[in-house]
Amino acid sequence: MPDHENRPHTHHLGRPRALRLGVAGPVGTGKSSILAALCRALAPELSMAVVTNDIYTDEDARFLRSSGVLPTERIRAVETGACPHTAIRDDVTANLDAVEDLEEAYGPLDLVLVESGGDNLTATFSPALADAQLFCIDVAGGGDVARKGGPGITGADLLIVNKTDLAPHVEVDVAAMVADAEAARDGLPVLALSRKDPASVAELADWVKTLLVRHRAGVHVPTDPGPMAPHRHA
Numbered sequence: 624m625p626d627h628e629n630r631p632h633t634h635h636l637g638r639p640r641a642l643r644l645g646v647a648g649p650v651g652t653g654k655s656s657i658l659a660a661l662c663r664a665l666a667p668e669l670s671m672a673v674v675t676n677d678i679y680t681d682e683d684a685r686f687l688r689s690s691g692v693l694p695t696e697r698i699r700a701v702e703t704g705a706c707p708h709t710a711i712r713d714d715v716t717a718n719l720d721a722v723e724d725l726e727e728a729y730g731p732l733d734l735v736l737v738e739s740g741g742d743n744l745t746a747t748f749s750p751a752l753a754d755a756q757l758f759c760i761d762v763a764g765g766g767d768v769a770r771k772g773g774p775g776i777t778g779a780d781l782l783i784v785n786k787t788d789l790a791p792h793v794e795v796d797v798a799a800m801v802a803d804a805e806a807a808r809d810g811l812p813v814l815a816l817s818r819k820d821p822a823s824v825a826e827l828a829d830w831v832k833t834l835l836v837r838h839r840a841g842v843h844v845p846t847d848p849g850p851m852a853p854h855r856h857a
């Protein structure tokens with residue numbers, strides 16, 4: 624049995640452990656910016672920590688540390704050394720270790736955000752690592768991305784259509800993109816977001832707070848958006 628299947632779901636004092644929220648999506652769609660926005664919005668009221676994943680570097684952790692949104696020691700980097708999905712889906716041990724180290728050092732925590740390295744449309748978090756997950760696409764990737772499917776688009780707890788401020792520049796109809804996404808998601812929520820639109824950032828923060836309430840009440844059930852497309856590593 625993999626090591627992570629033996630790990631406890633409650634804090635040692637019986638308090639529910641921190642909500643672990645994964646943020647996945649293709650390269651450059653705005654995952655780090657979403658983490659920064661969530662830290663800015665929620666850290667004044669919640670005890671938070673962050674784990675970033677990059678293939679070769681700790682670039683995302685350095686970006687978040689330099690943005691000053693959390694004390695730097697609460698931001699940990701995992702260098703996956705391989706495709707990002709290997710560390711968020713196939714063997715989550717390095718990420719779980721980082722999350723648990725943060726909980727031990729700074730706990731009790733309310734919320735730990737885990738950012739995947741940018742991968743393709745098929746990469747999602749294992750429920751063994753993330754209690755819930757955001758999947759992020761952006762208008763700059765093209766108005767048809769939401770129709771391309773994949774487990775993140777169809778099954779993540781929240782789908783974000785990001786960088787809506789860029790829509791006029793890339794000739795994308797945000798309402799149509801959101802409608803396509805909603806059609807693919809069978810009732811699961813979709814949020815049109817821009818870091819330049821404070822109302823959309825507040826909506827995202829409210830979604831996370833509602834999820835945290837459900838997690839603490841024990842009524843949130845982590846779900847698996849689905850497996851990756853079959854593929855082989857050389």
Ligand SMILES: Nc1nc2c(ncn2[C@@H]2O[C@H](COP(=O)(O)OP(=O)(O)OP(=O)(O)O)[C@@H](O)[C@H]2O)c(=O)[nH]1
Nearest residue numbers: 649650651652653654655656741786789817818819
């Ligand atoms: N115009 C606009 N640009 C954004 C927005 N959010 C992020 N960006 C820009 O998009 C680029 C990529 O953002 P990141 O947050 O680094 O994206 P990422 O998904 O973390 O990137 P990787 O970790 O490399 O996969 C940066 O230049 C950001 O400044 C937004 O809402 N509007």
